[in-house]
Amino acid sequence: MEANGHEHVIEVTDLRRVYGGGFEAVRGISFSVRRGEIFALLGTNGAGKTSTVELLEGLAAPAGGRVRVLGHDPYTDRAAVRPRTGVMLQEGGFPSELTVAETARMWAGCVSGARPPAEVLALVGLESKGDVRVKQLSGGQRRRLDLALALLGDPEVLFLDEPTTGLDAEGRRDTWELVSALRAAGTTVLLTTHYLEEAEQLADRLAIMHDGRIAATGTPAEVTATQPSRITFELPEGYFVGDLPPLAELGVTGHETDGRIIRLRTRELQRAATGLLVWAERTGVELRRLDVRSASLEEAFLGIAKAVSGGKTAQTTKEYAA
Numbered sequence: 426m427e428a429n430g431h432e433h434v435i436e437v438t439d440l441r442r443v444y445g446g447g448f449e450a451v452r453g454i455s456f457s458v459r460r461g462e463i464f465a466l467l468g469t470n471g472a473g474k475t476s477t478v479e480l481l482e483g484l485a486a487p488a489g490g491r492v493r494v495l496g497h498d499p500y501t502d503r504a505a506v507r508p509r510t511g512v513m514l515q516e517g518g519f520p521s522e523l524t525v526a527e528t529a530r531m532w533a534g535c536v537s538g539a540r541p542p543a544e545v546l547a548l549v550g551l552e553s554k555g556d557v558r559v560k561q562l563s564g565g566q567r568r569r570l571d572l573a574l575a576l577l578g579d580p581e582v583l584f585l586d587e588p589t590t591g592l593d594a595e596g597r598r599d600t601w602e603l604v605s606a607l608r609a610a611g612t613t614v615l616l617t618t619h620y621l622e623e624a625e626q627l628a629d630r631l632a633i634m635h636d637g638r639i640a641a642t643g644t645p646a647e648v649t650a651t652q653p654s655r656i657t658f659e660l661p662e663g664y665f666v667g668d669l670p671p672l673a674e675l676g677v678t679g680h681e682t683d684g685r686i687i688r689l690r691t692r693e694l695q696r697a698a699t700g701l702l703v704w705a706e707r708t709g710v711e712l713r714r715l716d717v718r719s720a721s722l723e724e725a726f727l728g729i730a731k732a733v734s735g736g737k738t739a740q741t742t743k744e745y746a747a
C-alpha cells in the first residue's frame with residue numbers, strides 16, 4: 426500500500442466488468458489514489474465511470490483484475506471497508522415523503538458512530554430545510570442531501586458520482602469548497618464528473634475514460650500538456666498566411682484559417698508567440714483579437730476523445746512535420 430512514501434488508499438489493477446449478455450463495460454483499467462487526494466474519473470457518456478465506481482464501492486464483483494480500498498477487497502470484505510467509506514450515488518432513492526431531517530436521522534441510524542444529522546445538513550447548506558419533505562426539494566437540494574448523507578459516517582474515503590449535476594453555479598461552487606475542505610481535513614475523494622471545470626478546479630489527478638479504458642491520466646496540467654497550445658489573431662487586409670515568417674521554424678505544428686482569422690497550434694508557445702510578435706512589430710502589422718493560450722482541460726478531453734475514436738479535426742488546413 427506504500428509507494429514512494431505515499432499511502433495508496435485505492436488501488437485498481439487491470440480491472441474488468443462484464444454485464445450479463447457479455448458486454449464488457451470496463452476493459453482492464455489500472456490507477457491508484459493516494460490518501461488525501463482528490464481523483465476525478467472523466468469520460469464520455471457510457472465510458473464506464475459508474476461501472477468502475479460501483480466496483481470500488483463493493484456493489485459488484487469484478488470480472489477480472491483487482492480492487493483494494495483501504496487495503497481490503499471492497500466486495501468480499503465489505504464489512505471492513507463500508508464503515509470507513511461514504512458513498513454519494515447518482516440517484517439517492519430515499520423515501521420522498523420523509524422530511525430532510527427525518528431522512529438524515531433514518532440514515533444516521535444505519536451508520537455506526539454517525540455525526541449529528543444537523544451537523545451534516547449545515548455542512549451542505551440545508552440547515553433551514555429540515556422540515557421540508559424530500560419531494561419538495563429542488564434537484565440541486567436533493568444532490569446536497571445525497572452529499573450530507575454520504576458524510577454522516579465521517580468517511581476516510583468518499584465516492585462522489587456526479588456530485589454537482591443539477592446544481593446552479595453557486596451550488597456547484599459551494600460543493601467545490603466543501604470537497605476542498607474535506608480534502609484539507611485528510612479525506613480521500615474519488616469523483617466522477619461531466620464538468621471539466623470541476624475536475625480542473627478540484628482534482629489533484631484524473632483519468633479520462635473512453636470505451637471502458639483509460640485514455641489519459643495524470644495531473645490536470647500533465648493531461649492538458651498532451652495537447653498543443655493555440656495562438657489566434659486576425660490578419661489585416663492585404664496580408665496572408667504566406668506573409669508570416671516560416672511557421673515551422675517558430676515551432677508551429679499546424680494552422681487553420683477562417684476568413685482573416687488565423688489559428689496556430691504549437692507545443693512551444695513562448696517561441697512561437699515571440700517570433701510572431703517580433704515579426705508583427707518589424708512589419709508594422711497590428712494583430713487584432715490576439716489570443717495566446719495553453720490548452721484547457723476541455724480541449725484536451727475533446728482531443729483525446731477524438732484521437733481514440735480515430736476522428737480527424739474538421740478545420741485543419743495545414744500540418745507541419747514535428
Ligand SMILES: Nc1ncnc2c1ncn2[C@@H]1O[C@H](COP(=O)(O)OP(=O)(O)OP(=O)(O)O)[C@@H](O)[C@H]1O
Nearest residue numbers: 444445448450468469470471472473474475476477
Ligand atoms: N446493467 C447493465 N447491463 C448492461 N450494460 C450496462 C449496464 N449498466 C451499464 N451498462 C453499459 O455499460 C457502459 C458503461 O456504462 P456506465 O454507466 O458505467 O458509463 P458512465 O461512464 O458512467 O456513463 P454516464 O456518464 O452516461 O453516466 C454503457 O455502454 C452502458 O450502456
